[in-house]
Amino acid sequence: MNNISTVAEKPKIYWEPNEYHHVPYQIYSDGGIYEEEQKRLFRGPVWQFVGLDMEVPNPGDFKTTWIGDTPILLIRDETGALNAFVNRCAHRGTTLCFEAYGNKPVLSCVYHNWCFDLQGNLQSVAFQHGIRKQGGLPKDFCFKDHGLTRLRVAQVRNLVFATFSDETPPIEEFLGETMVSHMNRIFNRPMKILGTYSQYMHNNWKLYMENVKDSYHASLLHLFFTTFRLNRLSMEGGLLLDDSGGHHISYSKVKTDSSQDTEYETGQLRAQQDDFTLADRRLLRTFPEFEDGITHAIQGIFPTMVVQQIQNSLAVRQLVPRGPGECELFWTILGYEDDTPDQTDMRLKQSNLIGPAGLVSMEDGIIGSLVQRAIDCDSDKSTVLEMGGHSVENQKSRVSEASVRGFWKAYRTHMDL
């Protein structure tokens, strides 16, 4: 994986060593960087979120997904274990499963009917012995050498991760204690899927992840939040980062809003129209859900996963790069199995806040593209990330770009840039 030739071929990029408060525009559009990311991040020593265990509840249940550009098959076997494979036949490379979800007792390839068991072992080859002793496989053909490419799999509660590398540290170590305990907090009892959809964006995948980690923009780009006092930066909250910088949690408590003496009160900010009222406030009906009083928590897991709690709107998002200039975001909206009908109704109403039509978040579907189209022409210039200083550390204020800098710290480490 780390052979000399990849180092020699490394794309040329000018970037001050250990600098995270400037990021060269080239990083968002360079095809060579994109290839390097596939090797070092997506197929490198990094855990990648591939789905929720309840998406594949029974033996033989599978879902298809991606890690970077690589098509992935997540399937539950007869023992109940979850296995992840490259979704590709070991014969001639045909896509094995082309449905989004399904169930198969055995993985048979449509092209020449090679069959693999649910552990990925090659089970049978059509016409293995030829017809009337003509054709067929040579005697020394080894079935064992022709299984599916298998990934390591790990789970934190309902969240399933996979990795290509033997060097990836155990999942708890990769995530760190703070990140794991936040996952335990949300996935504390049986959950259910309320809906899924995806959002296709015309920007480099990293622009979306930066946006997720940019708590500074929340009340400035998204007017809906601010107007209804759902997420003012002056509310109690903060940023938590793991040691690598790559993972973060941005959290706040809505009840403790005190916005005196801030810029909000001067009426200067565009993102403030206090005469804006809703005709039907049931849209904002919420119920207290967590004992710590935290009402908003966005957790970004390096490189491409998000765990979301926006009031009672719970979701996971998985970002899949689609070439240097595009990406697709897969949303899974969640509730608890023991939700009352009224709680389900509130989650359903609050789903209006998120997603591609989100009253709060729709702007995130376009903001990356607004950046991408303006920077492609000037790959030698760079972006500025100096809110909250130059450091990568926990912050009391969310008027900070520390978690974005943290992303770049982890990125540079993994990319050896």
Place this chain on the structure above:
Amino acid sequence: MNEITMMLLPRVENLISRYVHCVDDYRLAEIPDFFTDDALYRIIPRRNYEQGHLVGIMECDGKGMIHDRMSSLNRANIFEPHRYRHMVSATVIRGAEGGEIRADTNFFVARIMESGEFSLFTTGVYRDVIVEKEGQLLFKERIVVCDSTRVDSLLALPI
């Protein structure tokens, strides 16, 4: 189809046509007037719809929430200026009982950006429940079932 539904069909199709013209003309403030006070307006991908999942792309429970959507588009949300162009099929009346007409209508929606760029944005079927109030047909329920699970960039304007 019985005689009553035959007589209703032109009026139902007229309601659906007036609605899509209203959206395509960007008369957003008038959209709530197509709905009853307790109307349900939901945009949901077909896969969720068929699996019985309720959560989709957009969910308005009542005329008030439809109104709030439109005023949020007008005042709060930021997106590149664009228009839709709807093409709808002939309507199939699925039933007419208890003063409620159930009608299905296919649609194609093109999205046209100010830059001139245009694309087929979404396709699907309107699954409507229509009632008559004071001589006027209104949507009591409009489930917009989109064929694709994927939305390009964002979905701001109603379908």
